[in-house]
Amino acid sequence: MLRLSLPLRQALGRLTLPVLFAASFAVVLLGRLDLRVGDRARAVLSDALAPLYALIAPPVRALRVTADGLVGLIGVDNDNARLRAENARLRHWQAVALALATQNRALKAALHWVPSPAPEFVTARVVADAGGVYVRAMLLATGPNHFIHSGQIVLAHGALVGRIADVGARSARVLLLTDLNSRIPVLLEGGKGRAILAGSNGPRPRLIFATGAAPRPGEQVVTAGLADGIPPDLPVGTVRLTARRVPELVPYADLDRLETVQVVQGGLPPPAAAAH
Amino acid sequence: MVELGAAPGIRPRPSLWRRLDAMARAALPVAATVGLLILAGAPFGIPDQAVLGPTVAVISVFFWTLYRPASMPALVVFLLGLLLDLLNWQPLGAGVLLLLTVHAVTLRLRRPLGAAGLVAVWLGFAPVAAGAAMLLWALVSVLDLRLMPVGPALFQAALTAALYPVLAIPYAHAHRGAAAPERA
Numbered sequence: 001m002l003r004l005s006l007p008l009r010q011a012l013g014r015l016t017l018p019v020l021f022a023a024s025f026a027v028v029l030l031g032r033l034d035l036r037v038g039d040r041a042r043a044v045l046s047d048a049l050a051p052l053y054a055l056i057a058p059p060v061r062a063l064r065v066t067a068d069g070l071v072g073l074i075g076v077d078n079d080n081a082r083l084r085a086e087n088a089r090l091r092h093w094q095a096v097a098l099a100l101a102t103q104n105r106a107l108k109a110a111l112h113w114v115p116s117p118a119p120e121f122v123t124a125r126v127v128a129d130a131g132g133v134y135v136r137a138m139l140l141a142t143g144p145n146h147f148i149h150s151g152q153i154v155l156a157h158g159a160l161v162g163r164i165a166d167v168g169a170r171s172a173r174v175l176l177l178t179d180l181n182s183r184i185p186v187l188l189e190g191g192k193g194r195a196i197l198a199g200s201n202g203p204r205p206r207l208i209f210a211t212g213a214a215p216r217p218g219e220q221v222v223t224a225g226l227a228d229g230i231p232p233d234l235p236v237g238t239v240r241l242t243a244r245r246v247p248e249l250v251p252y253a254d255l256d257r258l259e260t261v262q263v264v265q266g267g268l269p270p271p272a273a274a275a276h
Numbered sequence: 277m278v279e280l281g282a283a284p285g286i287r288p289r290p291s292l293w294r295r296l297d298a299m300a301r302a303a304l305p306v307a308a309t310v311g312l313l314i315l316a317g318a319p320f321g322i323p324d325q326a327v328l329g330p331t332v333a334v335i336s337v338f339f340w341t342l343y344r345p346a347s348m349p350a351l352v353v354f355l356l357g358l359l360l361d362l363l364n365w366q367p368l369g370a371g372v373l374l375l376l377t378v379h380a381v382t383l384r385l386r387r388p389l390g391a392a393g394l395v396a397v398w399l400g401f402a403p404v405a406a407g408a409a410m411l412l413w414a415l416v417s418v419l420d421l422r423l424m425p426v427g428p429a430l431f432q433a434a435l436t437a438a439l440y441p442v443l444a445i446p447y448a449h450a451h452r453g454a455a456a457p458e459r460a
Contacts (some may be wrong), residue, residue, distance in 0.1 A: 016349075017350050017376070017379075017380055020350050020351065020353075020354045020376055021373070021376055024357070024369050024373050025369070027358070027368050028419065030369075031367055031369055031419075032419070037368070038367075042365065045363065049317070052314075053319055056318045060318070060320055061321075064321055127319060128318065129317065129326060132326050132364030133326050133327050133330060133364065133416075133429075133432060134416045134424050135364075135366070180422070200425070201424075201425050201428070256321070
């Protein structure tokens with residue numbers, strides 16, 4: 001231990017905080033100058049934490065399922081009645097769908113229709129929320145030798161969830177379509193209008209710069225397949241109008257409760273690889 | 277501030293085990309904070325769970341700076357802020373500035389609040405919690421060059437103030453027992 005005189009030690013003690021404040025401004029500058037520094041540190045941390053979180057996930061999930069089951073018992077009678085009615089309605093629609101599918105197949109055969117290739121995907125487990133107070137994202141456990149790179153799109157049960165933002169050695173981060181920085185070109189099925197789906201950090205992203213007919217509530221929204229190798233016609237959600245008649249989107253994917261997701265292969269390679 | 281061997285009196289010779297014990301006790305507040313920060317990011321599936329990270333960090337830095345500043349020195353606060361930034365995906369430096377500010381403000385509050393009871397400290401902590409939430413909102417907005425929604429900041433302020441006793445009561449037990457190097 002260095003022996004310093006008392007006044008000197010007090011003077012040094014008083015200097016610590018200002019020096020550290022200056023150092024934090026240096027950290028801010030470093031983070032702004034080179035965004036990769038933070039991303040690399042976060043990827044290392046995510047890689048370290050992903051297995052730990054994957055270990056915690058199953059018991060937590062079991063607990064949540066049990067709790068949901070207990071809560072569900074309360075309304076089980078009403079649920080049964082509602083489901084029976086819904087089942088009857090769905091059986092009708094199933095018959096319609098089967099008839100239409102047969103007709104569709106016949107028409108396609110008559111037209112020599114070239115089917116668009118089904119997207120290839122890998123499935124990954126969601127291990128944790130990788131967002132913060134002001135970020136909407138989640139962490140995937142990918143294993144060591146994965147073929148995931150940033151920019152690829154992510155689906156859950158066929159519906160759009162978001163895009164890969166960062167990739168570590170055994171984890172990847174998905175920026176959800178609700179994040180403030182998410183922008184995805186979409187197509188409105190009814191009016192064939194186009195729009196940009198812009199996240200707002202809230203549960204329902206907004207549809208901005210809509211062209212063609214104004215978005216109508218209940219209208220289907222699919223990916224436009226215009227930018228960065230996003231495949232076209234993937235379901236995203238339905239249109240809903242806010243009280244102020246601003247069009248927003250109700251996503252098909254339940255973004256709060258995702259357990260596994262599909263990462264669609266293809267798409268543009270990351271910018272670093274493209275530069276070479 | 278209590279320093280080993282500062283008070284006069286007869287004490288046992290500081291053997292290796294005793295010194296290790298004292299070091300472990302001195303490190304407990306920081307270890308608990310890091311553990312809670314990592315736990316706050318675990319997949320519990322609670323809506324808006326991300327707010328827990330800054331909440332836990334602000335309460336921990338406040339409590340230990342108030343009662344045992346020797347175990348929560350400024351340099352450690354700096355590193356905790358960096359960990360918070362990395363875990364919470366916020367712009368680098370936002371959490372560092374946030375926690376250092378909480379630390380500096382709390383050092384000023386040691387004189388009026390140091391000997392007060394839990395409820396009085398809780399009342400004193402509420403404005404600190406609100407200020408911390410607003411500061412984080414402002415820092416992220418400035419560093420990301422875009423106005424962030426205010427909703428999460430208000431929620432963070434309320435949650436931080438409300439969760440104070442949940443952490444402070446076990447911390448107070450540790451402060452008198454497991455985190456007290458002078459009892460080594």
